[in-house]
Amino acid sequence: MKIALIAPAWHDPLWESEKEKSIFPPLNLITLAAMTPPQHEVTILDESLTDLDFNEKYDLVGISAMTALAPRAYEIADAFRERGTMVVLGGMHPSALPEEAIAHADAVVVGEAEGSWQRLLTDLENGQLQAFYRQEKRPSLEHMVIPRRDLLQRGRYLVPDTVQTTRGCPFACSFCSVSQFFGHSYRFRPVEEVISEVRDLEGEVIAFIDDNIVGNPAYARRLFTELARLPRKVKWFSQGSLNIARDEELLRLAAASGCIGLFIGFESLSPANLKAVGKRVNLVDDYRQAIKKLHDHGIAIEGAFVFGLDEDDESVFERTVKFAQENRLEAAQFGILTPFPGTPLREALEREGRITNNDWSEYTISKVVFEPKNMSARTLQEGFNWAWQEFYSLGSISRRLGLAKKHAAILWALNLNIRKRFNHFMERLRAGNLGLPQPSLARQ
Ligand code: SF4
Structure with missing residues (x-):
């Protein structure tokens, strides 16, 4: 066929x-x-x-x-x-x-x-x-197939080499689709199979497309140890939870194996919010120390923050952006709380009659689709817009990155690219045309 x-x-x-x-x-x-x-x-x-x-x-x-x-x-x-x-x-x-x-x-x-x-x-x-x-049961990740990279137009991707080492996450945050899709199991591939796949890759930079590469510290330690032993040095980035910063050996191994950046879900500066969504791995009091440790090991951080949780009022935007700036996060992703289908968050908001929009094309984490508790939907949207604008203003980029940081040129390019995207988002938002294109736009 x-x-x-x-x-x-x-x-x-x-x-x-x-x-x-x-x-x-x-x-x-x-x-x-x-x-x-x-x-x-x-x-x-x-x-x-x-x-x-x-x-x-x-x-x-x-x-x-x-x-x-x-x-x-x-x-x-x-x-x-x-x-x-x-x-x-x-x-x-x-x-x-x-x-x-x-x-x-x-x-x-x-x-x-x-x-x-x-x-x-x-x-x-x-x-x-x-x-x-x-499926009757979750597949084992042993003997996974090697992705058909030969079918890609390799030159058209900035990071063509993507690899998966684990599936799922040991945590179960109420707004996240990961546990709903992968179940509450955290499965990982045999380290030697990952290493064999990595060894055959062409590029120098690898993205490990995991939801949480350090979800099982013992596994992550083995993986990082073997990556560091590869004759050809690789650089990699991935998503990970904050427990990495509490484990000095894990952090050291991550850096030694070529980790240059992690996408980390801080989500909120409010312990009550974190408790309510079940993000028990995050301890707000540890945030600053954790960021410092990652930076000391040369690991850049893209921090993810959610706006619109039940404890958030209109002060959340300024507090969060200030925190991300003071701690010199290399990048940040601010998202509006979004009740994705199948998540416990959606069930709760449905029970409370707080979902205001079921147009899936608006479920981009950049638009308000529910009734927030402690502010209006408009305040939430405007606060979100302000946070991106402020964090990616030229002054803010300059203060966060300076010129001395490791990989400064790449980080500047990344920040300027995000800034350009956000400016485009605002133009389209103001023009009121953020809908999907009609099918006729595609070739018929
Ligand atoms: S720690 Fe991250 S990946 Fe895991 S359930 Fe929470 S939000 Fe999802």
Whole structure:
């Protein structure tokens, strides 16, 4: 069969890629391609880099979507199905709401694809396609396939080498989709298999696409030790929780193995907020010390903060930005609390009748889609806008980064790029046209 696997493009200026170059390739799709038996021909279509041709003939189109991308995924699915092409949907959003997704597809893969995908292909060839494919138990990460990087236009990604070492997270924050998708298990690949994959990569910089690379410190220690032993030195970045800063050996090994940056969810400066969302790994009193330790080891930090939690009032924006500036975070991502489908947060807000918007295309963490408790929705949106503008003002970038910092040129480029995206976001917000493009914008 001729199969196209599609990653829909973002149409929010904060997150969309440049048409010439995207940051990361779709690791999920090249992994799926590697699970596909060799008699099938697979094409990867990353819509952020290429226009889709709905008249191209495929036996099967597979589309993976997070919540904000679901409306675009459904448009693409509908356009292919109108022309008689079979479509399967999967990923975070279709897994959370399979009954919604099946209205736009011939089949939905719920949860992780290992096993389900191969069964689906066999059923399709035998004319026995079912509507839903679910796994009975979570797949082991032993002997995982090696992603089909040969199917990518490598030169069109800033960081083409992405690798997954773990799935899930040992924590279960109420606003996060990770535990809902991967279950409450934290699974990891055998270290030697990760190392073997890394050894074959071409690039010098690797992004470990994990939700929490230090979720199991013993595993992380083994992984970092082996990375440091590689004859070819690599640099890497990933997402991790703050427990790394409480473990001196883990921190030292991370730095020695080439860690140059971590995306860390601080989420809130309020212990009551953290308790309410179940982020027990974060201790606000430790934040400053933790940041200092990471910086002392040469590890840059992109801090993530959420606005609109129940303890937040209108003072939260200034306090948070000041904290991020004083501690010289190299980058920050401010997000508006967003009740993603399937999360405990959504259930709670639904019970309280506080969800005001069910248009998934607005679930970009940059727009208010619920009724905040201690401020108006307008105050929350304006505070969010202000925080980005202030943090990425030229004066703020200059004070945070200076010129002496390690990797100053890269960090300046990163900050200026985010600043440009945010300015574009504000222009579109003011013009009131942040909706998704109509399907006619894609090539028919
Ligand atoms: S620690 Fe991070 S990845 Fe883990 S559940 Fe919380 S928000 Fe999600």
